[in-house]
Amino acid sequence: MKYKKYVISGVIVAAALILGLASVTTVPSGYRGVLLQLGAVKPTIFDEGINFKIPFLQTVQPMEVRVQKEESSQTAASKDLQIVTTNVAVNYSLEPGSVNKLYQQIGMDYRSRIVEPAIAEALKAITAKYTAEELISKRPEVSNEVKNMLTTKLSKYYMKLEDINIKEFAFSEEFNKAIESKQTAEQNALKAKRDLERVKIEAQQQITQASAEAEALRLKKQEVTPELIQLKQIEVQQKAVEKWDGHLPSVTGGATPFIDFSTLEKKK
Structure with missing residues (x-):
């Protein structure tokens, strides 16, 4: 009898311990616990940490x-x-406060059933609104529209869109070649335009320089007066006198011969 009491006591303690352990559950950090009772979703949502349930x-x-x-x-x-x-x-x-509804309506495969199709639909719908070049030039606008559409779709299923990042737009090889050709043509056109502007500027500079030279010549002509001409002649004559050595030329360019008086004096 004595050992039987010990056995019964041990069984009771073990059962109590098992029940105690079975009534305790731990929700990891960054998670919420959906409470299920015989498979049915209950309204209670367990926060992270230790929680109690019916074993x-x-x-x-x-x-x-x-x-x-x-x-x-x-x-x-x-x-x-x-x-x-x-x-x-x-x-x-x-959404932490609605994980029980998400589990009840969608289950654990919400990623493949909701998220992936929503992304595909939003991208295709927004892409169709823009030309290929606009997708590149208006990338922030495209990203914002995709984000708005995804926000609406995910919110219906108790999910919140945090952010979206369009990493790349990839086009066909033919389109890439067309873009490259267009860029080359634009660069050539820009170069030709700059060359034309340079030629125009150089031509205008030459015209301005010629006009300035013509104006300077005109002003010089206005400065030439009879008095200035007479003064120049006097200056020339003065320079000629300064250079004369005192001897008269023996030959003149006229018809009358020039007599050399020094020769006559020697004959006497």
Whole structure:
């Protein structure tokens, strides 16, 4: 009898211990616990940490509420019917206070059932509104429209869009060649325009210089007066006198011969 009491006591303690352990559950950091009672979703949501439940009747399904990342690559047609492959990274999170509804309506495969299709639909819808060149030149605007559409779609299923990053727009090889040719043509046109402007400037500079020279010549002509001419003649005569050595020329350029008096004096 004595050992029987010990056995019974041991069984009771073990059962109590098992029940105690079974009634305690721990929700990891960054998660919320969806309480299930015999498979049915209960309104109670467990926060991270230690929580209590009814042993064997209730279970807890942890659901991550931290920011999650989904990368996707979608091919669609632009407004001008160019094939565009868009690589995008989407950050989203589950609404902590509604994880039980999400689990009840969607389940744990919400990523493949909701997130991925929503990204594909948003990208294709927005891509079709812009031409291929506009997707590049208006990238912030395109990203904002995709973000707004995704925000609306995910919010219907108790998810919050945190951010979106369009990593790349990839086009067909033919389109890339067309863009390259267009850029080359634009660069050549810009160079030709600059050359033309340079030629015009140089021509204008030559015209200005010629006008200045003509004006200077005109002013010089206005300065030439009879008095100035007479003064110049006097200056020339003075210089000639200064250079004369006192001897008269023996030959003149006229018809009358010039007599050399020095020769006559020697004859006498």
